Amino acid sequence: MTLATVGYFEPWYVQLLKTLIIFGIGFSLVPLALLYERKLLGRFQNRPGPNRVGPFGSMQPAADILKLISKEQFQPRGAIGWLFKLAPLISAVAALATFALIPFGRTQDVFGTDVGLYVADSNIGLLLFFALSSLGSYGVLLGGWSSGSKYSFLGAMRGAAQLISYEISQGLALLGIVMTAGSLSLSEIVEHQNGMWFIVPQIVGGLIFFVATLAEINRTPFDLLEADSELVAGFMTEYGGGRFALYFVGEYVHLVVAGAMFSTLFLGGWNLPFGIDPPGWVDPIVVLAKTGLIVSLIIWIRASLPKVRYDQLMSFGWKVLLPLATLNALVTAIILVTLAD
Amino acid sequence: MDIGWYLAVSAIVFAIGAAGVITRRNPLLVLLCLELMLGASSLALLAFAKMHGNLDGHVFALVVIVVAAAEVAVGLGIVVALYRNKVAVDVDELRELHG
Amino acid sequence: MTSLVSAAVEAPDIDWAGLSPLLALLGGSIVVLLVGLLRSRTARHGVVPFLTIVSFAAAGGLAVWQWDERGALISGALALDPLYLLTALGVAAAGVAATLLGVGTAAPREAAHGEFHGLLLVSGAGMVVFAGAQNLVVTFVGLELLSIPLYILAATELHRRRSLESGLKYLIVGSVGSATLLYGFALIYGATGATDYAAIRTALGDADLRDDVLLLGGMAMTIVGLCFKASVAPFHQWTPDVYEGAPTAVTTFMATATKVATLVAMIRLFDVALPGVSDVWGPVLAALAAIAMIVGNVGALGQSSAKRLLAFSSVAQAGYMLVGVVVGTQLGAEATTFYVLAYLVMTAAAFAVVAAVEREAGTDDGVAFEGLAQRRPVHAVALTLSLLGLAGVPATVGFVAKLRIIESAVDGDYAWLAVVLVVGSMISFAYYLRLIARVWSGAPREAPTPSTAVAPLAGADPVGDAVSGVRSPAPAVLGAVWPTTVVAGIAGAAVLVLGIVPGPLMDTVEAVGRSLPTIF
Amino acid sequence: MLRSYLPLLVFLVLSTGVGAFFLIANTLLGPRFKRRPTTYTEDAYECGLPSEVQQGFRFGISFYLIAMLFLLFDIEVVFLYPIAVELRTVGTFALVETGVFIVLLLIAFVYVWRRGALEWK
């Protein structure tokens, strides 16, 4: 039940096994999230949501996917072939890879082997997170650019601009956490929240991170990447079939990862409040529950808020979030050092 | 791993960058190749830092990152200004000046 | 990585007084940048240049104040010694000159005054860092801090294609130079395991690295990189284009201050960090110096544009200055330092006149200089003195400087280099005298009106000067002439006075040699 | 050390595999036509209007500007991370450094804002 020391790793078969399991869970969360969102949106809008395919519409995601991959594949004349095909893959892989960083619990003793409940616990986990999520913007940019269509292109440019704009605030918002925890390892950060979740001292940082994450994963009110009203479907205009499905998968993985990451960073990960210390096997459940909570919140926001205008989006990112995040970092630094002395 | 491999990679990347700077026409590609050269240097620095077991190389590499970013920002800015002047952006066509 | 996060960091000692020239420049740049945002036209057109001059002057004054101090700043990152302080002084002088030459011209206006002057100051700070650096990392930081603002400054006349071109060219070539230098530094670090100059020297002393491939490769690439910066042939091709294309005020700064900083940095690098292997780099540098002298002087022969002529001449002059570095003696260091300062004064005078001619005639072609003696006697005399000085005629500071260089060359067993030097000087007379002849002969021409109107303004950013809501109309003249008169007059007088009474400056420079105990 | 990244590698391979599965399955399952696709199916989507898309179109300066700003501010973040990790260990000195750094950042920010680079056009 101890934290894995740096450089510790299990036997290779255990590593392989847990990777498979986590991948399985992660990937199966995609249809779940899909269904959950549609159901929940339906409820918010006072309608039942999908309810035809399978019991309570539970097979709806499977049907969707099946439909998509049985469509004709085409690409516009002006498209750059290999990039056009590669771009959705990048998007999906980058999203899925982020999932590998999330720690689901303390190191457990499973049949006599210490097993870390994560795919990879890097001492630079946070940096990896940023690196991998930035990769996602390549998917957007390349997809839109290689389509050879002006809607796609404009959507891609806007999308890329939006993604990178909010990425700065996202990074700055986490500085407070890094300072407090003194580490970039995600599991150490979680461990550090044993007494108090970071959402309490870092409420400003948490809010900024949350908002920036919404923009990063292209959710309402910041879903300007698709921008149905002006740019048809943004960078995805020319996509259909399996390729579109990949973008779709990427988007929902992002949603889940966003929830998981927020709970890891601000909601104490597997820690429970009020000194409740359940046995180790509960840890993943706690994490998943918190993730579900955040996902619900994001869906709730989608149901309630209108889309912002693009210029509003940019100025909000640059003129509000960025200075706020910077100040947050500064204030945190001052408090931390003064308290330490 | 043998330090030689890192150095070999860095030398190759540096050479690619240098070759690119010399042969490429598009200023954006030239800027990219410059980044390659700087990146290669960073790699060499990090390899040497590992070899000598001190931190100087790391610090140096960090500095290089910033420098690279600043250079690209400036480069992009000038390229954009050239675009706005409706100038063909091709380093071979920068013929206003004799050289 | 582990070592990175767990390494103990101790707060370094910072000698604020010694750092003050640098701080004056950096602080000045921030203030200037912010003042440049004010709406008032007076503030932007008048106060900003004024504050810039104040900052430069303050840096110079603080350097004088610190003159007797010796030591290290920031845990040995920078040296507090005469080389550092002299560079600060030189940069301050060049900065004041460049600012004056920029008053009322298109470049600062198009680049939103604050930016232009702020970048000038930052670049100056970079030069001081570059010249004071005692460490490969700091050297590189200084180099980039001086270069990157200059790239921008070269391109500040946003509506003149030549300016933009020169900026891009300078950026590309300069960055190639930086990257090469950086790789060289990496290899030197690899060979010696240290980035500190003193530690490198110790490492070279401990182990016999004379034939070490890493060290040799590193030195070669370092030399190439530095030669790019100092525009030593054959790495000079960018110089004429950039000098011609960049706004003249910027060219002045580029030609004078950069040269000072680069040469001083070379002295420090070669004579402090690598004196032990001087028999390896000495001949290489000597060959480069010789090539630069020949190429620069021969190249200048065919130039009609005054700026290009001065650019080629600066290549040759870089060759001369390099001689003091090549010999690797205290005498050589002193000679180069003296030459660099003399060069600064002479070049500033020359460019001030070029700026004046350019403002009146709209071109810097040699033809525009005809009859200058009748039109503007002060400029004519200043240009004559400065060009004669560059050629090395007695009674100018250039003669004394050349004398010292030759002395150091003969003393350091590089007499052949001295002979090449004078052969180069001989060629240089041909083009300097041609320009001088233009100034003094020729029909007195009426000051021609500017040939081209300047395009309407806007910044690189979407708003440009529109921040103020004021769009200045295209100006009728390219700026007032009086600032150039001031610069030309003072610098021209200095060329003469320092040529006749070089004693004080020479004694000052002698401190340089004494402060470099590592060489003989 | 590198072994701890092995699962990540496996994870990446798996996700690539799944992604590729989507693409391949689509190729296998999707309808295929013997004849060459018509010009109309190859047209970019233009709401039914004739396509006027050409390769190599240009886009607004604002995007470049954002890219540059991103570069610069992101680099600042890069610098802040290492010092943030060590902030408590190093103490006051690091605080002062961070403070100076952030103040400079803010000055730059104010300047950029005031010059109008943040206004979207």
Added chain:
Amino acid sequence: MLHLSILLWLPLAIALAGLVVPRALVRWVALGGSLLTLALAIGFLVDFESAAPGLQHATDETWIGALGVHYALGLDGLNAWLLLLAAVGFTFTFAWSALGGGGVAEVDRPGTYYFHLGVAYTGVIGALVAQDLLLFVAFFDLMLIPFFFLAVGWGTDPPGSDKVRAVTRMVVYTLVGSLLMLVGAVAIGVLATPDGQSISFSFADLAQRGVPEGSQGWIFACFAAAFLVKMPAFPIHGWLREGYKTLPLPVLAVFSGVLSKVAVYGFLRVALPLLPSGAADLRWVVLIIAVLSILYASSIALTTVDARLVLGYSSIAQLGFITLGVFSFRTDGASGAILQSVNHGLVVLPAFLAVGILASRAGGSEDIRDMGGVAFRAPIFAILFVVVTYAVLAMPGTSNFVGEFLILRGVWEGASIALACVAAIGVALAAVYALRLFIRTTHNRVGPKVVSRDLSPSELLLLGVPVLLIVALAVHPQQTLRASDRASTQSVLGAAAAADPEKARSMLEESSVGREAAATGAAGAQGAAGAAGQAVDPTTGQPADPSGAVPVDPSTGQAIDPTTGQPVDPSGGQAVPVDPSTGQPVDPSGGVPVDPSTGQPVDPTTGGAGR
């Protein structure tokens, strides 16, 4: 002892004054100033004591301490008469420019014109009186620059070229040499400095220290290049034709008359005493160049139809003679060279004026085919001109004859009989071209555009005074010789000893100036040879005379007679008296103590430098 400084800076002060006084007054201020300077120069000459050894009116201040450069001035037999020549030459030019005549109208932009002339004046005087090597080099370079401006501002385009090109060529040519000389000078200073001592460029110090023999060759080559280009000598005279055609006549007169003499002076002052063995090694190169110059220039002067160029090429020939005299390495040759320098300078001044007068009578053309018959209505001019012509061709009875005779004798004795014979051809040719010029311009058929009229008052004054001087010098050349003999002996002795010690000895013995001077000179010779470190006795570490002609006793360091083995006075074979009070050997001639450790007599000339 500021006198020389006053003389030196007075022209510059006048020049600066010319810039500020009203336009109409400028030329009178300039003329007055030049006359004042001339008066001062004459004063110095009157005050000059020919018999006294060493420097007179010496000044010595540190100028650039770090470089060991001194502001050292002094007068001795080498430069005293040349100084007068310079003063006369410049006064002539000032007067010609101010008074007009000879085709010279009023100078436009007079302020600047006289300013440049004044700067050149100061430069020439500075080069002549400088007693510091770098000061000499600086003034030597500086004196040329004003001529560039004079040519550009007031010159005329030469046929088939433009004046800027021509004058740039001229300056580049001459400065090449000067810059090489700069390297040589610095090399002398650096190489002569013993370890642990600070560098010095003062002639006195340098003569004492000496330059290592191995380096003397190339350094001497540098100096020779500088001086020969300036003269100019045969293969390196490319600038002459266009340069002479470009310069305005009054300026050309002083340029040709005075500046080239500074080069001769440079050989005697710098190259020979400081680099004796280098000079000896390259002696034949220079001699052959000189002879070729004489033959080549004479033949060109015979064929050219341009009056100005006749004089130009005759100058080359004359300077060839003078060079021969210097490199004869004999007292009579060197004295003759100095005498001939003064002569030639004095002759050239009125000669150029005559050309100007002729041209002004011939419609402005300087082509001698356009002249002719000028004497028809201008008898006074013809008379004066014929005197000048006689001087040019060195008629017996003129001072030029004395000079050329001395030179030829020096060459005959000191160098080679064959060379003297070949050079003598030049004398014959000189008669031909000088007479050709005179006859074709003043006699013969009247030229198509010639308007013959006699001299205007100013022309008469300008032409008359130099002619009087020529006549005076012809009557009384001994003044010059007496002043220069001692100094020129000292100057050539080191080189002579290095080249051929036997001849050096014989020269001393027959020297006309007498034993006293010879003794001093011998001491100087030995000093020069010893200081040059030419041969150091390995066993004793003492310098030995390299030639072996004057062996040095290793135990005492005294010169010993090779035949008797007795210590000898190098001058006369007498035993060296020993000062009873100190036990030091004393030079019998002047009571100069001899340094017992090195055997070197303390050179009285250098010892006198500090006075």
